[in-house]
Amino acid sequence: MPYSDKVMDHFSNPRNVGSLDKNSADVGTGIVGAPECGDVMKLQIQVDSEGRIVDAKFKTFGCGSAIAASSLATEWLKGRTVQEATELRNTDIANELSLPPVKIHCSVLAEDAVRAAIEDWKRKNGRAGVVAGQAEATKGA
Amino acid sequence: MAVKLPIYLDHNATTPLDARVLEAMMPYLTTDFGNAASRNHVFGWKAEAAVENAREQTAKLIGAMAKDIVFTSGATESNNLAVKGAAEMYRENGNHIITDLIEHKAVIDPCKRLEQAGFQVTWLKPDRFGRVSASQVAEAITDKTILISIMAANNEIGTLNPISEIGAAAKQRGVLFHCDATQAVGRVPIDVEAMGIDLLSLSAHKIYGPKGIGCLYVRRKGPRVRLVCQMDGGGHERGMRSGTLNVPGIVGLGAAAEICQAEMAQEASRLTALRDRLHRGIASALDYVYLNGHPTERLPNTVNLSFAYVEGEALMMKMKDVAVSSGSACTSASLEPSFVLRAIGVSDELAHSSIRFGVGRFTTADEVDYAVGQVIRGVRELRELSPLYEQAREAARSQAGA
Numbered sequence: 001m002p003y004s005d006k007v008m009d010h011f012s013n014p015r016n017v018g019s020l021d022k023n024s025a026d027v028g029t030g031i032v033g034a035p036e037c038g039d040v041m042k043l044q045i046q047v048d049s050e051g052r053i054v055d056a057k058f059k060t061f062g063c064g065s066a067i068a069a070s071s072l073a074t075e076w077l078k079g080r081t082v083q084e085a086t087e088l089r090n091t092d093i094a095n096e097l098s099l100p101p102v103k104i105h106c107s108v109l110a111e112d113a114v115r116a117a118i119e120d121w122k123r124k125n126g127r128a129g130v131v132a133g134q135a136e137a138t139k140g141a
Numbered sequence: 142m143a144v145k146l147p148i149y150l151d152h153n154a155t156t157p158l159d160a161r162v163l164e165a166m167m168p169y170l171t172t173d174f175g176n177a178a179s180r181n182h183v184f185g186w187k188a189e190a191a192v193e194n195a196r197e198q199t200a201k202l203i204g205a206m207a208k209d210i211v212f213t214s215g216a217t218e219s220n221n222l223a224v225k226g227a228a229e230m231y232r233e234n235g236n237h238i239i240t241d242l243i244e245h246k247a248v249i250d251p252c253k254r255l256e257q258a259g260f261q262v263t264w265l266k267p268d269r270f271g272r273v274s275a276s277q278v279a280e281a282i283t284d285k286t287i288l289i290s291i292m293a294a295n296n297e298i299g300t301l302n303p304i305s306e307i308g309a310a311a312k313q314r315g316v317l318f319h320c321d322a323t324q325a326v327g328r329v330p331i332d333v334e335a336m337g338i339d340l341l342s343l344s345a346h347k348i349y350g351p352k353g354i355g356c357l358y359v360r361r362k363g364p365r366v367r368l369v370c371q372m373d374g375g376g377h378e379r380g381m382r383s384g385t386l387n388v389p390g391i392v393g394l395g396a397a398a399e400i401c402q403a404e405m406a407q408e409a410s411r412l413t414a415l416r417d418r419l420h421r422g423i424a425s426a427l428d429y430v431y432l433n434g435h436p437t438e439r440l441p442n443t444v445n446l447s448f449a450y451v452e453g454e455a456l457m458m459k460m461k462d463v464a465v466s467s468g469s470a471c472t473s474a475s476l477e478p479s480f481v482l483r484a485i486g487v488s489d490e491l492a493h494s495s496i497r498f499g500v501g502r503f504t505t506a507d508e509v510d511y512a513v514g515q516v517i518r519g520v521r522e523l524r525e526l527s528p529l530y531e532q533a534r535e536a537a538r539s540q541a542g543a
Contacts, residue, residue, distance in 0.1 A: 035529055061451070066455075
């Protein structure tokens with residue numbers, strides 16, 4: 001199955017691979033997916049006192065689209081406010097990467113990972129419940 | 142020596158046409174185009190002679206009589222004809238069929254269709270290496286059993302079944318034994334007499350012949366096996382498979398079978414060495430690599446490995462220029478990982494991480510070494526990306542520290 005150039009680019013040169021300190025108060029961690037389903041994404045954000053995402057990192061076990069979707073998500077998150085980040089939708093990722101229908105779930109997973117990371121950060125900073133749902137997906141790293 | 146890219150290591154999916162096979166086929170694609178059923182002119186006679194020669198060549202490879210060979214469009218058709226044709230023919234004798242969980246879909250789905258039509262099917266569970274034992278088969282036989290269908294070698298993991306023993310168990314109870322030998326024929330010795338096989342499916346494109354041609358061996362003596370045809374028409378192939386014979390394809394199958402007959406022993410030892418070079422090369426450089434399938438009772442060309450913490454499709458993307466296949470769900474539309482690996486007890490996680498390598502007649506040691514390098518690099522890069530590998534390493538570290 002031929003992938004779009006953008007998927008191949010993110011897959012071959014993934015941006016923002018790595019881990020942030022999950023115990024740090026300014027870091028939110030989201031881990032979503034399950035190994036037995038073939039997809040696990042860990043996405044982390046570091047947020048400054050203004051509520052702006054200053055760094056984002058990911059690690060993903062999954063197919064090429066899953067890796068590309070998480071790489072793209074981290075790229076988009078950096079420099080945005082947490083509020084702006086909550087507006088990221090899986091369709092934005094799917095469209096940007098021209099994902100085929102069978103790979104749409106990879107973009108859904110990326111959106112879930114972003115929300116879970118935000119939720120984790122909010123919980124740590126006493127703002128839990130501001131983003132509805134998704135909290136159960138966060139299990140901590 | 143620089144290797145030529147891309148490299149083909151997916152010989153269980155299909156094989157390239159051997160140049161000698163193409164050469165044998167050429168006249169029948171050009172000048173000698175006759176219909177083998179035309180009895181009244183030289184065009185027909187030439188075609189018929191070519192078909193009968195190919196029938197001999199094909200039969201010889203499996204220890205059969207030429208007249209026992211029914212040409213079909215390939216192994217899927219052969220399996221359908223064998224399973225459904227026997228079930229319909231012998232329905233009055235009973236309605237029970239024995240097969241196993243890791244057959245090819247071309248056996249599984251006809252059996253499922255028969256279940257819907259009122260047949261009882263026993264689905265034997267293979268062991269963790271993918272083997273079905275003769276005693277499992279023997280224990281499943283009842284007075285109602287009319288057919289046993291067990292493959293010679295599994296297409297995903299290459300595990301070889303104890304076919305002679307299963308054939309003996311079938312014979313002892315007088316039950317017909319169909320063997321889908323698509324992956325085994327031409328790679329390991331198959332003899333329908335010695336193995337007690339009554340029906341056998343094979344395909345030309347797995348043995349360096351053309352696509353779209355195969356055959357079903359149908360025993361004519363001891364016992365005489367009868368089938369209800371699945372294709373009505375002009376009554377070709379002893380009435381079991383109507384349709385104008387694919388003469389060039391049949392000639393190609395015959396030529397391919399003859400080459401296998403002559404070269405199989407030597408080729409098998411060469412392929413085994415290449416297969417093990419590939420396996421060793423990978424396993425000596427990487428941790429958490431698991432073999433799927435039997436360590437020794439396995440096709441000479443096949444090695445199926447799971448690379449923990451790495452998803453199979455992503456690994457295939459990393460090793461672009463090396464063609465392999467994966468049991469990962471991401472390579473199929475179903476989103477389910479390989480049913481074969483699940484049936485032999487491989488976890489879903491490791492099934493998603495599996496890659497099947499199949500070396501072949503034209504594979505070189507340089508190609509294998511190149512592929513090994515690509516796999517090692519790809520797995521390392523993807524593990525750097527993998528949160529599961531990170532967790533595993535952390536767990537290992539804390540255990541070592543404790």
